Amino acid sequence: xxxxxxxxxxxxxxxxxxxxxxxxxxxxxxxxxxxxxxxxxxxxxxxxxxxxxxxxxxxxxxxxxxxxxxxxxxxxxxxxxxxxxxxxxxxxxxxxxxxxxxxxxxxxxxxxxxxxxxxxxxxxxxxxxxxxxxxxxxxxxxxxxxxxxxxxxxxxxxxxxxxxxxxxxxxxxxxxxxxxxxxxxxxxxxxxxxxxxxxxxxxxxxxxxxxxxxxxxxxxxxxxxxxxxxxxxxxxxxxxxxxxxxxxxxxxxxxxxxxxxxxxxxxxxxxxxxxxxxxxxxxxxxxxxxxxxxxxxxxxxxxxxxxxxxxxxxxxxxxxxxxxxxxxxxxxxxxxxxxxxxxxxxxxxxxxxxxxxxxxxxxxxxxxxxxxxxxxxxxxxx
Ligand SMILES: Cc1ncc(COP(=O)(O)O)c(C=O)c1O
Numbered sequence: 274x275x276x277x278x279x280x281x282x283x284x285x286x287x288x289x290x291x292x293x294x295x296x297x298x299x300x301x302x303x304x305x306x307x308x309x310x311x312x313x314x315x316x317x318x319x320x321x322x323x324x325x326x327x328x329x330x331x332x333x334x335x336x337x338x339x340x341x342x343x344x345x346x347x348x349x350x351x352x353x354x355x356x357x358x359x360x361x362x363x364x365x366x367x368x369x370x371x372x373x374x375x376x377x378x379x380x381x382x383x384x385x386x387x388x389x390x391x392x393x394x395x396x397x398x399x400x401x402x403x404x405x406x407x408x409x410x411x412x413x414x415x416x417x418x419x420x421x422x423x424x425x426x427x428x429x430x431x432x433x434x435x436x437x438x439x440x441x442x443x444x445x446x447x448x449x450x451x452x453x454x455x456x457x458x459x460x461x462x463x464x465x466x467x468x469x470x471x472x473x474x475x476x477x478x479x480x481x482x483x484x485x486x487x488x489x490x491x492x493x494x495x496x497x498x499x500x501x502x503x504x505x506x507x508x509x510x511x512x513x514x515x516x517x518x519x520x521x522x523x524x525x526x527x528x529x530x531x532x533x534x535x536x537x538x539x540x541x542x543x544x545x546x547x548x549x550x551x552x553x554x555x556x557x558x559x560x561x562x563x564x565x566x567x568x569x570x571x572x573x574x575x576x577x578x579x580x581x582x583x584x585x586x587x588x589x590x591x592x593x594x595x596x597x598x599x600x601x602x603x604x605x606x607x608x609x610x611x612x613x614x615x616x617x618x619x620x621x622x623x624x625x626x627x628x629x630x631x632x633x634x635x636x637x638x639x640x641x642x643x644x645x646x647x648x649x650x651x652x653x654x655x
Contacts, residue, residue: 280505282636289645290613291632294439294588300560301503302544302553309544317539325535327527328518329356329510332542337496337510340545345485352515355522358533359509360469363495364388364432367465368395370520372429377421379431381409383620383629385439388432388467401622402431406582408445409433411452418460430463430493436479437470440620440631441591442584447480454487463517466494469509470587472501472554475562479586490514498541500588501554506537561588567639568632571646576653588635591617593628600630603652610652612645 282298284290313321317332328334333356338349357363372378374396380389382401392399400421403413414431421428435445435453445453457464466483484494490513497509511518521527532538544550568590569583579592594600600616607613617626634642 285608285613288608288611288613289637289641289648291634291637291642291645292613292615293636294633295504295636296500296557297560297636297638300557301505302549305544305549305553306503306540309540309547309549312547313540313543316543321536321539323535324530325532325538327532328354328522329532330535330538330542333508333538333545334510336542336545341512345482347485349512350515352519352522354510354512355518356533356538357495357497357509357511357521358507359499359504360467360495360497361387361391362507362533363497363509363511364391364465364467365394366521366524366526367430367493367495368392368397370524371463371517372397376429377426378429379414379417380622381433381438382622383440383617383626384432384622385434385467386615386619389622392432397429398426399622400428404441404443406443408435408438408441408443408449409453411449411456414453415456418456418462428462430465431457432465432467433483434467434469435483436468437473437584437587438589439470439587440589440615440617442582442587442589443591444480444585450480450483450486454483454491457491458488462491464492466492468494469497469500471496473558473561473588474586475558475565476585484512490517493517501557502541502544502550506534506541508534508537508541561635564634564637564639564642565590568634568642568646571643575646575650588633590632590634592630592632594630596628598628600626600628603630606655607649607652610648610655612648612652614649 282293282295338354342348372395377398377400378392379400379402381404402417403410437444464483468482471479482494484492493513495511498506579594581590581592604616615631617629620626
């Protein structure tokens with residue numbers, strides 16, 4: 274009898290699969306988690322194994338609050354932060370508590386394709402807003418808001434990834450961040466900020482979060498340990514206005530089940546307190562910076578016709594090919610050449626991206642990434 278699969282990641286033998294935005298298993302902190310588990314059980318005893326407080330495990334919230342206040346210069350009251358099961362869970366909970374089926378929400382074009390799946394689970398009307406090489410176009414947002422208003426539609430929120438975007442790698446400029454926050458405040462538009470790549474900044478610290486720039490109540494910011502520690506921990510955090518955060522913290526899910534992933538949260542609290550989180554972030558930044566550089570150099574060498582911007586952080590490079598190029602057709606034959614990626618159209622809700630594709634540099638070594646670009650060249654030439 275076949276066993277059930279253990280993990281989500283599965284790659285075809287012989288294929289360098291740059292479709293996966295997942296970490297290299299060799300970079301996951303197995304020994305640190307083992308030590309942290311022992312420390313947590315010793316230090317917190319049976320509290321590690323009880324139902325957790327509804328907003329999440331106190332020791333981890335204490336750590337996060339202090340770290341966020343120090344890094345982002347914005348104080349957090351207790352009711353303004355809670356733990357989540359990562360950003361996928363946070364987005365699902367926000368959709369549960371802030372929308373009803375048929376409501377309108379906005380996303381960037383392109384956007385993270387699996388966030389769109391979560392929004393579709395809630396039967397929302399998803400309207401794309403154009404972006405350019407600097408990220409979300411503020412004028413396009415204003416025009417769409419005016420049009421929706423004329424049509425009598427109220428927008429429940431804008432889902433946005435301003436920092437090291439998936440799929441484009443772009444970070445919204447500070448000027449546009451301030452403009453976006455200002456318009457959102459004027460228009461009473463809730464911004465749902467997906468900040469999953471903040472820690473993975475390779476050249477300079479990430480730009481200030483929308484949350485840190487906005488008046489209280491404008492932004493719900495979702496942070497996650499998935500990329501900066503390990504995706505299997507299924508843990509993240511949410512910062513925002515007390516009333517907004519508490520709507521989720523006091524919801525039925527937490528009332529019945531307690532704080533999410535409590536045992537893991539207590540373990541990560543121990544890991545953070547011992548300095549192992551900061552050490553892991555530094556290790557990841559070193560490894561991913563090298564991979565980003567290797568992939569960027571290989572693209573310039575092997576695919577001179579592709580336009581791209583080297584991202585300052587995150588997991589992805591977005592390649593734009595000349596008009597007429599069809600990334601979906603290329604994807605059909607790429608695995609025969611030992612390489613794979615995601616074609617651009619997957620990241621658009623209403624068409625676009627035909628001549629673009631996304632490659633992730635998180636899963637493979639610099640040498641494998643260079644080999645992947647040679648294979649992509651031969652797939653294109655074929
Ligand atoms: C933009 C973005 N948001 C959310 C996620 C998933 O986050 P989590 O693992 O915290 O649920 C990903 C993972 O690829 C992502 O790229």
